Amino acid sequence: DGGITQSPKYLFRKEGQNVTLSCEQNLNHDAMYWYRQDPGQGLRLIYYSQIVNDFQKGDIAEGYSVSREKKESFPLTVTSAQKNPTAFYLCASRLAGGRYNEQFFGPGTRLTVL
């Protein structure tokens, strides 16, 4: 089945540690996105990539980093510089070149920093 996988579903880290969240898609989509969601809030865009080896900052990129070495993978690193990293992180992808903004989302990773 085609889709987006994010692992792990739950992640716990100590304060001050960097942590990398995985996002893989087998939809052959060109564009990939990372969002953050806090309780009771909508999603906020962290980073996005429209093509391999290229990515742009979203609305809340500070304290995060990404890479896009392969079309199917877009890992997100939450660094120790992120002041409030505990949140629900969602990855999405879209077929670039289309007129429409239909994004497909993964199941999310819930990160808790202790």
Place this chain on the structure above:
Amino acid sequence: DAKTTQPPSMDCAEGRAANLPCNHSTISGNEYVYWYRQIHSQGPQYIIHGLKNNETNEMASLIITEDRKSSTLILPHATLRDTAVYYCIVSGGSNYKLTFGKGTLLTVNP
């Protein structure tokens, strides 16, 4: 992207139609209206989108007013599994960002 306004919550009886309103009075001519929903603790799911004509698919119908300043998402026969937060988003042109507000929590009651 144009901002949207949605009621924070709505209730609907199982089997009845759920009509979710959205205001987007500053929408521009090349912007589409998108609807997504998010079931608790899951990733959002695309439902439908439209530009100016009404649209229907297997999940829902989208009614856009003639002046495009508001729209309504219709779930014709709501089920308990339709309980979710529904997001109305305006996006278009070369900007492929989706800006999610707080959405409407639809609760379908038995």
